Amino acid sequence: MKLLFQATWAVLRKDLRSELRTRYALNALLLFAVSAATAVSLGVGPLGSGSIAVSVQAALLWVALLFAALNGLARSFVQEEERRTSLALRLTAPPLAVYLGKLLFNLVLLALLDLVTTLLFLVFVRVSIGNIGLFIALLLLGSVSLVTATTLIAAIIARASFKSGLFAVLAFPLLVPVLVVVIQGTALALRGDPWSAGLPMLQLLLAYIVVTFVASSMLFPVVWEA
Amino acid sequence: MHLALQSVAANYGPRHVIYDLSLDLQQGEILVVSGRNGSGKSTLLRLLCGLQQPSSGQIRYTHQERAYTPQAARHLLGWVSPDLMLYRELTASENLHFFARVRGLPWSTADSAALLDRVELAGRGHDLVSSYSSGMTQRLRYAYALQGQPLVLLLDEPTVTLDEQGMALVHRIIEQQRQHGPVVVATNDPRELALGDYVLQLQPPR
Amino acid sequence: MTLRLTQIARILIGIWMTGVVLAMFLWIPQYEGLGNAGRIMILHVPTAWVSVLAFAVSAWYSAMYLWRGQAVDDDRALAAAECGMLFTILATVTGAIFSQVVWGVYWNWDPRQTSIFVLMLIYAALFALRAAIEPKEQQRKLSAVFSLFAFVTVPFLIFVAPRMADSTLHPNCAFAPNSSCDGITLRQGSIGLLGDRKVQLLALEEQGDTVVARVQVSEPGLTSEAVLEPTFDLTQGESVVEPTFPGLRYRLVVQSVDPANGTVLLNIHAPGTGILANQRTLVTFLASLGGFTALFFWIFSIRTSLLGVAWLLEQREVAHL
Numbered sequence: 001m002k003l004l005f006q007a008t009w010a011v012l013r014k015d016l017r018s019e020l021r022t023r024y025a026l027n028a029l030l031l032f033a034v035s036a037a038t039a040v041s042l043g044v045g046p047l048g049s050g051s052i053a054v055s056v057q058a059a060l061l062w063v064a065l066l067f068a069a070l071n072g073l074a075r076s077f078v079q080e081e082e083r084r085t086s087l088a089l090r091l092t093a094p095p096l097a098v099y100l101g102k103l104l105f106n107l108v109l110l111a112l113l114d115l116v117t118t119l120l121f122l123v124f125v126r127v128s129i130g131n132i133g134l135f136i137a138l139l140l141l142g143s144v145s146l147v148t149a150t151t152l153i154a155a156i157i158a159r160a161s162f163k164s165g166l167f168a169v170l171a172f173p174l175l176v177p178v179l180v181v182v183i184q185g186t187a188l189a190l191r192g193d194p195w196s197a198g199l200p201m202l203q204l205l206l207a208y209i210v211v212t213f214v215a216s217s218m219l220f221p222v223v224w225e226a
Numbered sequence: 227m228h229l230a231l232q233s234v235a236a237n238y239g240p241r242h243v244i245y246d247l248s249l250d251l252q253q254g255e256i257l258v259v260s261g262r263n264g265s266g267k268s269t270l271l272r273l274l275c276g277l278q279q280p281s282s283g284q285i286r287y288t289h290q291e292r293a294y295t296p297q298a299a300r301h302l303l304g305w306v307s308p309d310l311m312l313y314r315e316l317t318a319s320e321n322l323h324f325f326a327r328v329r330g331l332p333w334s335t336a337d338s339a340a341l342l343d344r345v346e347l348a349g350r351g352h353d354l355v356s357s358y359s360s361g362m363t364q365r366l367r368y369a370y371a372l373q374g375q376p377l378v379l380l381l382d383e384p385t386v387t388l389d390e391q392g393m394a395l396v397h398r399i400i401e402q403q404r405q406h407g408p409v410v411v412a413t414n415d416p417r418e419l420a421l422g423d424y425v426l427q428l429q430p431p432r
Numbered sequence: 433m434t435l436r437l438t439q440i441a442r443i444l445i446g447i448w449m450t451g452v453v454l455a456m457f458l459w460i461p462q463y464e465g466l467g468n469a470g471r472i473m474i475l476h477v478p479t480a481w482v483s484v485l486a487f488a489v490s491a492w493y494s495a496m497y498l499w500r501g502q503a504v505d506d507d508r509a510l511a512a513a514e515c516g517m518l519f520t521i522l523a524t525v526t527g528a529i530f531s532q533v534v535w536g537v538y539w540n541w542d543p544r545q546t547s548i549f550v551l552m553l554i555y556a557a558l559f560a561l562r563a564a565i566e567p568k569e570q571q572r573k574l575s576a577v578f579s580l581f582a583f584v585t586v587p588f589l590i591f592v593a594p595r596m597a598d599s600t601l602h603p604n605c606a607f608a609p610n611s612s613c614d615g616i617t618l619r620q621g622s623i624g625l626l627g628d629r630k631v632q633l634l635a636l637e638e639q640g641d642t643v644v645a646r647v648q649v650s651e652p653g654l655t656s657e658a659v660l661e662p663t664f665d666l667t668q669g670e671s672v673v674e675p676t677f678p679g680l681r682y683r684l685v686v687q688s689v690d691p692a693n694g695t696v697l698l699n700i701h702a703p704g705t706g707i708l709a710n711q712r713t714l715v716t717f718l719a720s721l722g723g724f725t726a727l728f729f730w731i732f733s734i735r736t737s738l739l740g741v742a743w744l745l746e747q748r749e750v751a752h753l
Contacts (some may be wrong), residue, residue: 003330006327006330007327007328007330009327010324010327010328011328013324014313014316014324017315017316017320018313018315018316021315021316022315083311083313083314084309084311085311085312085313087277087309087310087311088310088311088312088325088370089328090277091275091277091300091303091305092300092325092328092329093328093329094328097328149585152577152581153578153581156561156574156577156578157561157564159565159570159574160561160564160565160574161564161565161566162564166560166561166564169556169557169560170557170560170561170578172553172557173550173553173554173557173582174554174581174582174585176546176550176553176589176592177585177588177589177591177592178588180592181592204588204591204592207588208585208588211584211585211588212581212584212585215580215581215584216581219577219580219581222498222573222576222577223573223574223577225297226569226570226573226574279569
């Protein structure tokens with residue numbers, strides 16, 4: 001068990017260090033976030049805070065996050081495969097440690113993306129947040145759901161040709177429930193509804209995270225050794 | 227350490243390259259596998275380290291009365307191959323440190339230095355692997371493979387891109403490995419054919 | 433022996449399905465409010481059921497493949513997915529036709545439409561994945577993993593989909609069959625939403641024992657408006673006149689009146705809710721359900737053996753290389 005933690009931590013640190021040196025995923029993610037926020041603010045402008053406005057803002061925020069995530073989250077696995085370092089890793093690391101390390105790495109990336117995108121939306125689109133606590137909770141759980149659902153898929157598509165297109169094709173249908181819940185919940189949080197209104201959504205996201213995480217950790221070794 | 231293959235068959239892509247191969251290899255024995263390009267040398271080594279599954283037959287390692295599949299025996303194996311790539315954006319010692327951690331080996335900077343010294347890369351540990359020449363990269367592959375003293379060495383094209391000193395180094399490593407377990411070398415280089423206790427000549431598929 | 437049995441089964445399925453189609457057009461009565469379009473339900477519901485069944489069968493054999501590693505299980509999973517895609521398209525098309533005829537829209541994102549649409553995306557993703565992986569064994573393993581992984585997320589979709597039409601921002605209910613609505617209580621002059629229509633209670637007039645509610649109904653985007661006058665009998669305690677929404681087959685109903693407060697409870701009444709109440713319709717529907725299920729398993733087994741033969745041929749070719 002201690003060995004697993006140690007190996008997971010090593011994989012995470014290795015990926016972070018590589019990322020800082022190559023900026024392979026980071027540039028793509030952040031540029032995407034900036035372009036999305038700019039396009040939205042130029043195209044839509046400040047919407048105010050009517051009940052339709054908060055729905056539109058919530059949807060745009062999550063569409064920006066989703067597409068940035070679909071652009072960047074596959075890269076750590078794809079890079080191992082493209083630079084053919086996956087063989088060296090497969091011979092030495094426990095599969096579960098690889099999965100957990102990459103999952104944590106993707107979480108770090110997405111947390112950064114959340115921060116940048118939200119700030120840009122606050123400034124450019126003049127989104128005002130009614131219930132900040134609920135907003136942050138939804139942002140975090142929504143992001144964790146994105147990561148637990150897509151990390152396994154990233155490992156799958158790393159083995160296929162036509163990788164980048166395939167990632168979105170495979171991930172999107174599985175993410176529909178998350179998107180519906182998180183967009184509606186974010187709209188409530190923007191409007192300033194109380195915690196009790198958002199609670200069922202948080203519960204659902206939590207259940208989704210648990211189910212996809214458990215399924216991924218069971219299925220990952222098959223993908224890794226395929 | 228003992229390695230046994232029982233009527234193993236395997237494909238490379240859609241083709242059969244190996245069929246009905248059986249052999250036994252004891253502690254300290256060196257097997258040289260040769261054959262034309264595409265005859266399945268690399269495939270055999272990949273089977274031996276569990277990177278590929280045989281389509282039929284069985285491969286078993288036996289160590290201290292216990293039998294292991296190649297996948298389960300990975301912590302006992304060292305594999306060197308042109309297909310083996312290390313992280314170019316990290317330095318050599320960062321690479322060694324990382325692989326030691328995921329292998330669960332206790333590791334220190336001194337260990338990295340000693341290992342790099344053994345493969346004659348002393349002083350180059352803090353250079354990025356992307357700045358290495360192909361011969362230096364090949365030496366670093368040996369450092370990766372020898373980490374934690376493997377019982378079995380599986381060497382694919384062991385001296386490709388190496389200079390005279392590098393070749394001598396590899397031959398020394400192979401000789402030293404005799405005291406730990408068997409060695410399998412896939413090569414067509416006549417100087418290495420002479421190293422083997424046995425030579426397995428693979429035929430390309432019909 | 434098995435060959436003989438499959439031949440008999442094939443003929444039986446053919447006769448059975450012919451009977452279902454004949455009964456669908458000639459034997460069962462028209463449903464009030466739906467017209468001949470209502471007959472499509474006999475085909476629509478079973479095809480939708482088979483789409484879901486096929487998905488479960490595919491996931492089951494994917495799990496079996498990962499468990500036992502036998503190529504035939506993967507062939508079965510693929511065959512089930514292919515049948516599933518076919519029936520999903522059938523269900524979507526029949527549903528869209530029905531929706532257009534009855535509700536005036538092809539597509540409405542109601543919960544079941546959402547679910548089947550996502551199901552279609554998952555099937556498409558499975559085929560795209562298979563096409564993108566060359567080595568056969570890897571292809572089988574990875575698509576089995578994806579199929580199982582998609583399967584565990586589907587329950588969330590079923591749970592979440594009702595929220596899409598029934599948005600929590602807009603407390604209302606959809607113009608969809610079997611949607612149970614609480615309705616809305618309005619006083620004179622106040623505004624509410626029923627389905628996607630804005631309704632405003634203009635006036636409440638008592639004419640003897642009947643109450644007439646003058647209700648202005650606006651289309652989404654306020655493109656057009658109409659005034660409907662549903663009525664309610666105070667002595668009987670039931671609604672009398674139930675006008676239909678313009679362009680839709682839904683009726684506007686006064687469910688109760690509170691004269692003291694001057695409020696009415698308005699609701700929509702969907703056609704098709706009691707569609708299976710008729711005996712003949714029920715029998716035909718069940719026969720169709722059974723027939724389509726048998727049809728699915730028949731196509732499934734044929735496709736499986738075809739895939740097996742194709743795989744054998746491919747291997748033989750390789751052996752001769």
